[in-house]
Amino acid sequence: MNIARHHGHSRRTLRVTAIATAIATVAVLSACSSGGGGSTSTGTPTGNPTKGSITWWASPITTSGADPRTVLINAFEKAYPNIKVKLISAPNDTDTNRATLTTQISGGGGPDVYMGDVIWPAQFGAHQLALPLSKYLGSSYWNTFASGLVAGATYNSQVYGAPFFEDQGFLYYRKDILAADGLKVPTTWEQLVSDAKLAQSKGQVKYGYVFQGANYEGATCDYMEFLADAGGKVLNTKGDASAIDSAAATKALTFEQSLVTSGVSPQATSTFQETQSMNAFSAGDSLFLRNWDYAYSTSQASGSAVIGKVGVAPMPTFQGESTPGYSNIGGWNLYVNPHSKNVAADLTFIKWMTGKTAQTDLATQFSEIPTNAAVRSSSTVKNANPVLAIVSTTKLVPRPAQTPNYPEVSQAIYSNVNGVLAGSLTPKAAIQKANSQINTAVKNGGL
Numbered sequence: 061m062n063i064a065r066h067h068g069h070s071r072r073t074l075r076v077t078a079i080a081t082a083i084a085t086v087a088v089l090s091a092c093s094s095g096g097g098g099s100t101s102t103g104t105p106t107g108n109p110t111k112g113s114i115t116w117w118a119s120p121i122t123t124s125g126a127d128p129r130t131v132l133i134n135a136f137e138k139a140y141p142n143i144k145v146k147l148i149s150a151p152n153d154t155d156t157n158r159a160t161l162t163t164q165i166s167g168g169g170g171p172d173v174y175m176g177d178v179i180w181p182a183q184f185g186a187h188q189l190a191l192p193l194s195k196y197l198g199s200s201y202w203n204t205f206a207s208g209l210v211a212g213a214t215y216n217s218q219v220y221g222a223p224f225f226e227d228q229g230f231l232y233y234r235k236d237i238l239a240a241d242g243l244k245v246p247t248t249w250e251q252l253v254s255d256a257k258l259a260q261s262k263g264q265v266k267y268g269y270v271f272q273g274a275n276y277e278g279a280t281c282d283y284m285e286f287l288a289d290a291g292g293k294v295l296n297t298k299g300d301a302s303a304i305d306s307a308a309a310t311k312a313l314t315f316e317q318s319l320v321t322s323g324v325s326p327q328a329t330s331t332f333q334e335t336q337s338m339n340a341f342s343a344g345d346s347l348f349l350r351n352w353d354y355a356y357s358t359s360q361a362s363g364s365a366v367i368g369k370v371g372v373a374p375m376p377t378f379q380g381e382s383t384p385g386y387s388n389i390g391g392w393n394l395y396v397n398p399h400s401k402n403v404a405a406d407l408t409f410i411k412w413m414t415g416k417t418a419q420t421d422l423a424t425q426f427s428e429i430p431t432n433a434a435v436r437s438s439s440t441v442k443n444a445n446p447v448l449a450i451v452s453t454t455k456l457v458p459r460p461a462q463t464p465n466y467p468e469v470s471q472a473i474y475s476n477v478n479g480v481l482a483g484s485l486t487p488k489a490a491i492q493k494a495n496s497q498i499n500t501a502v503k504n505g506g507l
């Protein structure tokens with residue numbers, strides 16, 4: 061995981077970088093001591109690897125244009141004509157998705173294979189909601205992935221998910237409006253706000269910046285970026301106590317609040333998930349958008365009002381910090397339900413979906429960041445769209461998801477951030493509440 065491709069000069073940036081790197085290193089080491097990165101696989105999966113029918117639970121990957129899930133299933137069934145895959149469309153919101161799925165699996169049912177968030181391995185591994193794939197797949201398979209991804213899917217020395225696509229936060233902007241106003245792409249939050257206010261005052265757009273502030277996981281992702289930019293962090297180095305109660309955390313949240321109170325971002329930001337912010341940008345209503353990689357292809361799909369007018373850049377940071385700003389790491393893995401009867405066919409499907417054909421399709425047709433190392437470094441893929449061309453320049457911050465209690469940690473963040481954006485909490489009070497809720501979450505059987 062390239063946590064800090066850009067070496068910052070500020071001490072705070074270096075400290076965050078060092079901690080993030082340390083966490084990644086621990087994860088890599090634990091992956092290597094298991095089936096994850098090094099040792100051989102031992103288990104023989106049940107079922108027939110080239111025959112049968114399987115169900116695949118997956119949320120929509122994009123919000124308009126062709127459905128990548130169907131495109132990939134059709135191609136897989138051509139390659140394996142005796143395996144039928146039935147798609148079960150999962151909820152869009154990652155929290156609702158997880159709640160529905162965990163209820164089904166705990167009750168003894170659920171799909172065979174599911175596309176699950178990169179933040180799930182600790183919780184799902186600790187509660188037997190996913191099969192440890194490293195029991196069946198050895199290092200020759202895990203070595204096909206871009207660096208760091210397998211470590212991120214590892215919990216307690218077992219790999220629970222096969223990385224399917226990676227997400228990173230990006231800044232999307234209107235090329236036409238910046239050019240008309242004689243502006244460069246902003247590299248600081250302060251510049252972004254002043255560019256936004258200018259375009260709004262000229263009536264070129266209704267909003268300056270749209271992002272995710274609803275009461276859900278996405279609000280944690282966006283806040284992680286502001287927090288890391290300001291030099292703050294969520295947990296202490298050991299991961300057993302909150303470290304969020306800091307001047308940096310309050311600065312980050314005060315800035316986020318000011319986006320809404322100044323009118324740069326819509327009043328409705330406290331209800332915005334990815335879809336609402338995407339729709340506002342695609343309708344031509346906003347100068348800037350924070351969203352994941354797929355947003356480029358969605359902004360260029362038919363029905364969009366901004367076709368040919370969109371550029372993409374790494375995230376901005378606060379004035380005085382080294383550029384670029386932090387991008388949160390997201391993405392989705394493929395997991396196997398422990399109740400699945402045809403694990404052999406599940407694995408055939410997973411291997412194909414993480415192989416060259418599927419990964420190239422995901423990258424070139426849907427602007428997803430491929431997890432397959434060879435596909436990611438292919439120049440055809442890099443030339444396919446501007447998002448893939450700049451992936452190597454982003455600076456990444458992960459969410460603190462190594463604890464099985466991550467859902468509670470994240471809720472402590474997003475519910476309080478949302479309270480501020482909705483106008484019911486002050487930034488300082490929100491950080492204090494988040495601090496005590498995070499401490500409760502990690503002390504109740506956290507790391």
Ligand code: GLC
Binds near residue numbers: 278281352392
């Ligand atoms: C994207 C990311 C995922 C994140 C979610 C939040 O789907 O890939 O990791 O949790 O957005 O909305």
